[in-house]
Amino acid sequence: MKLQQRSFRDDDWGQFQSFCKEHFGPTHNDSREFNRYWFKTGREPGWSIQALVDDEDLIRGLMAYILVDAKFGQDTLPLAWISSTAVEDFENERGAGARLYLWIYRHFPLIGAMSGNENSEPLNKTLGQDIDGVSMDRYIKVHDIEGSARLCTQEGRRKILDFNWEAGPVSNNLRSNWLQHPPADYDVLWARFRETVYFTTERNASYFNWRYATNPYISYRFLEMRDRTNVLRGLAVIRPQPTPEGTVWRIMEFLADDEVAPQAWAHISQCATERGVLYSDFLVIGTRQNAHLREAKFHLANSSTGLEALPNLLSPVDHRIWTNTIHFGGKMAKADQRWRSPEAVYFTKGDSDRDWPTAFDMTLIDPKTGKIPVVE
């Protein structure tokens, strides 16, 4: 059997759902709305999905990728995040999966791959590159120690209760508002922030509106932070997530002028405490915020701190430790290596498919709004 590779088409939809169910299971939502949102964005003609089909045009393999614009040096270039990929088992013995990976790494100037599994990790390691010492870091601040501890396993509880949690600095110089869209002057802040990193997603208002304000199922909130002269100095995108013990804030995005960043982190922390949030976490690739986070008494979750005990997946609560690998590739990433330093890159939980709704999330959808209700 000879497999042909081609772009996914609208009339493949019937096959897609059965292929999805069989090979991706609950990790990939098979609704048309969800897949159109992520994989038919208009950033390229048609779908951002490649199919391997047999002589009868039956789908034997799929690779879906999320296409965004990235800031790379002084340029804006397409960045393809490799998302769900599967090839039918017997074909994989003939290396069909290789074809998809070789295609994508050659086709786009920039490729990103997060949290590889045992199948994808070796491929991304061979075709892409990592940054020495850089992985996806998870910073956490606990606001309600007892409540947070109750979310942990028996073994992990002690680590949270015994940890030296400090309140951190007080922020008096910023005032904030909650919004459902980025503020009208957000692109001014973005223009300043983007100059501080070499390689990141173009996090302009248009992208934030797509990624967060019009997300099909998940509700996000924008926390704008302004100084006394009403200039926008910082912005966070937050996903409040309910748990059996209370609300957790997933800080999806954070941008602030450098001199204001420690205050901005402190401000977020204060807001969380005032609202009775259990803990806040921030997943980041790149080290530019590290000093500011530490100053605001956020801590790295790893085996040394023991803060991995605070579950990463909350819907439902899951205590597995996820891989936190990151690889980048593509023609431009290969040709220009200036991105390969810890301070040169900046990516977050909002990038790629790290924040997709789980099957459990989908059971929470309010039929009136079509969204998972957000805890205000």
Added chain:
Amino acid sequence: MNREQVFPLIYEFIVESGPEGAVDISEDESLFENGFLDSFGIVSLVVFLEDTFDIHLNDDDLSEENLASVAAITNTVVLKLSREAEAI
């Protein structure tokens, strides 16, 4: 580079990256049937060939026939080298 120079480099790569315990393979032995090449193996092989011989392998070059054995891979590379030399 000629076939005599290309072949040993490819042979060594295949043996070293093949299944543990594999000591010797014949040049015409099927790399797919005998578990030497899966998706990861093909990707590694392509990266090795392009970096070692300074060639670009396109989709047509990566057919199952062209990668089936050490001999087939060698022929593919030698042909590619001569075509790229002519193009210059």
